[in-house]
Amino acid sequence: MPDTHRLDELRHPQVESYLDRAETPTALIPVGTTEQHGEHLAMGTDAFIPTEICERIAEDVDALVGPPINYGASDMHAGYAGITYLTYRTLATVVHDIAYSLAEAGFTDIVFLSGHLTNDWAAKVGANQASHDLPEENYVYAFPYWDALSGDDMEEYLSFDAGWHANIGETAAVMAIDEDLVDLEETAFDAPDLPMDIENPAALLDHLLIGKGAYYRISETGVWGDPSDATAELGEEYFETITHAVAELINTFQDVRDEIYQRQRPDRAQEQW
Template sequence: MLLAEMTWPDFDDRAHQGRAILPIGAVEPHGPHLPLGADTMISDYFARRLAADIDALIVPSIGYGVATPSQRLGGTFPGVIAVSGSTFTLLVTEIASALAEHGVRQLVIVNSAIDNLSFLCETARIVTAAHPGTQVMIVQWWDVVGEGFRNALATETGVARGDDHHAGMVESSLVMHVAPDTTRPELIDTDSTGLGARRFSYDVFPLPADAATPSGIVYTAHTASAEIGVRVADQVALEMAAAVRLEFGIDTAGA
């Protein structure tokens, strides 16, 4: 299932079955309680669950993404290691093109860093135009988790969805489940004053001081837990697999 652990004959056989998953993340701060590589860890986790469901090989993950604006990170903190949009697009395009040349006709990109998205869409356009018959699907966990599920979770925890973004309650819970040894739950409430940060629906460079949070939690991770993370993970895995099966025409018998 893991491309990096296959011999070339094994890879040749699997590639010509036509289905692969490419996990993509980023290296950037996620508050004081989550690791810099949280996005990549999340993508790797869901890639494994999806591969088991749809019988696909997993390509080595790309752990570097496009820099996220400071507003979405809650401010400017050490730990951003990013590449330019042009470099990122070229890298992913060349990887996806190589897979298509080896016989992969259905590629799922599991992405967990929002600012990668437009560049991934450009990759998909380039690859599908150059390789007729190839399908590229880009899936992000927060898009498939479901509105009803998120609304119910917000009601249950008392954490409004408007307060629950980058390194917030849901993402923190998810990482606490998928990579528990990398988290610092005792630091979750350090950003309680961050709820008062000024909010706006546009980007300003540099970020105004009154819009920054104390430690990069946007805007609260209060009530986060591994138990909630299990529920989020199961919901996302279920909905992600259903979406991929729908778009790629995979039935249970054909997985």
């Protein structure tokens, strides 16, 4: 294989060679957005981070990385200048069609790695629809990269303490990719005043962010958290943690799924299928 694992940078014979060689031909598809991240952070943040993760783990999971989906289900940011978004239905269809065509081309596993919270809702619908339409030996699934993190790591990167958007975690990660994409002099601190005495305050997130233009309701600056202490070095530490966790999750799923599915699938369900 050449140095790159980017599907769009490889020539057709190189892709054929990978598909012939790989035990589990896998495509990693970053799913991002083009949306505001305060005044200090590039609008492509939610695409840059999962793309970087996919490229870093490609060798460890023996995968090729497809071009990122740079538009996402981010209508909650509608109203800010330059926002470009897809409807949830459209994003689900895009995910379905990409997965179907990649499976048709010879990939057995297609993984959509999201960098934006509400992308996950649509991406999982699209992945599920593709799974219905593809042979049983194909696996299509989607998850946001932070789902692989432990509770402690999540607390430091994305949380009520660290913030949820354009915060120190996202800002540091982008700085590790390219410091020119960040202007720390423009950072602002903002956070909605949420009641923290309920059983699970994180359960409020989906409700707060649902609906067109919803982000204006919770943040005047477009930021949720304090990004001012972000550094490229901190971002590199985050990437080391995140990439290990995501690669481990994908590899573990590939290792155990056939045994688990075979053991837990009732014979009568096989007959119905």
